[in-house]
Amino acid sequence: MSHEYVPEIAVDREGKEHEVQGWQDDIYGGKLGFWLFMFTEVMMFGSMFLVLTYYFTLHHQDFLNASAGLNRTLGGTNTVVLLFSALTMGLGLLKMRAGDVKGAKLMIWATIFLALVFLGIKAVEWNAEIHHGIFLTLPALQAGNPDSLPFGQILFFGMYFTMTGLHGFHIIIGIGIMIWLLKRINAGKVRPDHHILHFNIALYWDLVHLIWVFVFPYFYMIGAGDIGGVAHGH
């Protein structure tokens, strides 16, 4: 089946018609499309939070106990790291829009650095948990053996590794697209007068931050038992 070529027509302020040659500078269209993608992310993480809430309601005390064992200091540090990375990303976009391309690139590198710090801290955390015998594949999180944690705690840690893992995956993707953005800037494809890609990647990074704003309290602060405790009580 063939399609006849139908030219797109845009109308300027004087009412004159022009045949559209490309949509590259359609900032609003690009932004709107990216927001639609982000709503699918909200649905995905939203449904995960829904499952988490469901389990939390059914296994209240187990969830409180499991949450108290997480490393709140490292989790809190990561919250602040991500907060500053949102600032560097935002300032980078601002510098790009203001014409300071060099400054914008520096800010993107700073964001990548902070993203790597976040992943490093997360790796330390996961390592400590694995060291304590807590990971998806280890006996403590498998039901029906002598080392099993209480059932609600198994569900808690299952959700913890799934959701922080998926969030961490988004951080890795974020680093990848920031490196791609730097390449596009170097190639002159992203410029102060044509910065929609930079704008959307900054939006993506804010979304990753936004998700963490709920992931952190839901897992690390949930009932705040054992306040300040960083020891794993397992």
Place this chain on the structure above:
Amino acid sequence: MGTNTTVDYKKEYAGYWKVLIGLLILTAITLVQPGMFLTDYTFATQMLIGTIKAWMILMYYMHLKGEKLIIWFTWFSIFLVAYFFLLVGIDVANFQFGDVSHITSPAQ
């Protein structure tokens, strides 16, 4: 921001820092709240603080302030998630399958 790409650098720069300070203060409150106030309502308080932070990020860092269409889309997406929470909330409040469900106890 609309399609206009001109930027008042100093004003926006100051705005980013102001929002950062606000978010840092709220993060500090998140960390100290369980030992200081509303200690019986930690979960609800934490989620409330999270919602305020999310609102600041959406409005200022994600430039929703001044948007119209995208804000309505955002409300719709929040409404959908909230609707699912409500439905499941009603279900879980009347949970009837405690004895047979693998959600409440592991499979034997």
